[in-house]
Every structure is written in structure tokens, then in C-alpha cells.
Amino acid sequence: MLSEIQRQISDLIAENQKGSTALYECEKALAEAEYELDLTESKAFIKHEGTVADRTALSRLSAAPMRLERDLRKAELNRVRVKIKSIETALMAMGTQIKLMQSEMKL
Numbered sequence: 001m002l003s004e005i006q007r008q009i010s011d012l013i014a015e016n017q018k019g020s021t022a023l024y025e026c027e028k029a030l031a032e033a034e035y036e037l038d039l040t041e042s043k044a045f046i047k048h049e050g051t052v053a054d055r056t057a058l059s060r061l062s063a064a065p066m067r068l069e070r071d072l073r074k075a076e077l078n079r080v081r082v083k084i085k086s087i088e089t090a091l092m093a094m095g096t097q098i099k100l101m102q103s104e105m106k107l
Contacts, residue, residue: 005094006098008094009094009095012091012094016084019080023080026073027077030073030076032073037066041059041060041063042059044058044063045058
């Protein structure tokens, strides 16, 4: 039982180490999506004519696909953060289990 928990901890640690790379990749993708959104929206605003409200609405409409892309990248980033947090929580729980098992063995 103890060796099984140690193996699980080892697996969780390996998975958690992948998390920092995944987190970086998601942050990078989000930054690129935000850049594309800002660029598209700004270009569309400059291109359109009319009142500021009209130009703003048209530029937001033109950039809608980029906004969706940005929102999807945010969702991916949040998912990675939640997964990292759940791995950390599982590691703490496993550590507690090992300590309890060790104290029971001493009795």
C-alpha cells in the first residue's frame, strides 16, 4: 500500500512538472490571441467611418472571431491552472496518507 502511494506521488509530481510548461504555452497563446484581437479591432476602427459609437461597434463586430479565440485561450489557461491546483491538492493528500500510515506502523 505504501509503495502504491509513493508511485502515485511520483506520477503526480511528474504530471505537475509538465504543468509549468503547459501554463507557459497557454499564457503565450493567450498573449498572441489578445494581440490579434487588439490589432484587428484597431485596424477596423481606423478603416470605418461614422461616429465613434458606430466605428466602435463595427470594429468590435469585425474582431468578434478574434475575441472568441481570446476567450477560448483564457479558458485553456484557467483549465491548466485548475489542473495544477488539483494535482497539488492530491499531492498534499497523499503526503498526509503516508504520514498516517507511518504513524500506524509505529504503533
